[in-house]
Amino acid sequence: MAPKIPLLELPEDVTRKILGYLDFLAILNLHKTCHDLRNFINNLRPPSLVYGIKIEMRPEEISLTLNFDPVYHPYEEMKNYTIRYTPYISGVLVKYRLKSYLDQKMKILKNCDLLTIFSKDLEVILKLQKTVLRYFDLHFLYPKHEKKRKIFKVFEAIQNSQQTEIKEYTLKSKEIEVTCQGEHEVLEIVPFFDPKVLEVLKIDVGKQKARLELQELIYLEQWENSKEVVLIGCTSVPERFQNFEKVEISIQVLTQDDVFGFKEIFLQHPTQYLIQLHFQHYYSENELLEVMGAPVIETDMYETRKWKVWWLRAAGERAVKLELHDDSLVMTKMKMVHVPGGVELVDA
Structure with missing residues (x-):
């Protein structure tokens, strides 16, 4: 009978090949077995091949969803791997769902804290991450009075996973x-992401009925290198949007200064092609009409909605279509050949 050899005493190439046959859940569980295995997996960093991470934090549950598809799939939920953490008597109930709602596993961890268990799993996932993620979504869906207790563990996990001087x-x-x-x-989150890879940045404080004021984020490399930004719940329109190709902002009150400020930025920067400003109140429509002149009225195919349109002349044989809807103002840059015949161009 061949002698039994402990896993950690095998050559590294052999151990690496063995780990290659394990799915992500098995590696995650193996990481929790002992200190030696945990350190070995941390150093080996077997490829996790995770392409999307979504975290939803609620008072009654924490949900961690992993996606293993390198490209978007129309039935993406069927490709996801979800771990749900819920309080259970004096411990935590952990449920695992692999691709199908019928393919579920669960276990009960006694004498432990919900946030600690979740944050340790997240830390392992981030440490093992080698692939470029398509997305990283983090949603704090909790009452304000629970804010500090819940977010601290997430930030701690992200920081712990990145405690290294190696840039990769x-x-x-x-x-x-x-x-x-x-x-x-x-x-607490964005600075840990590689600014050379980041393309889209979305921030939403509207669901939490909070106010978004940007004072430091706009000076980070991650902000300056991104191509697209979406901001929901702004109290005022921030500066430094010149680098973005696409801008979408939701604000309570849109002012005339906001409109003309964005128009100037839009006209001066040839890489920008779309700006969308969603608002609850816009009190300066008459001023816009005085400056821009009479608009063209467009409707949808059922003629149930109408909006005002102006066409602005831009540099480089291009034009800007400015649309004023009931709750939004949209600027779209296009080639002159796409401008409808007979429309009057306004000199911007």
């Missing part, structure tokens, strides 16, 4: 989406 360990994601209470929470 920096988290890489093409898109970051954060639902939170304000800029201070965004600043």
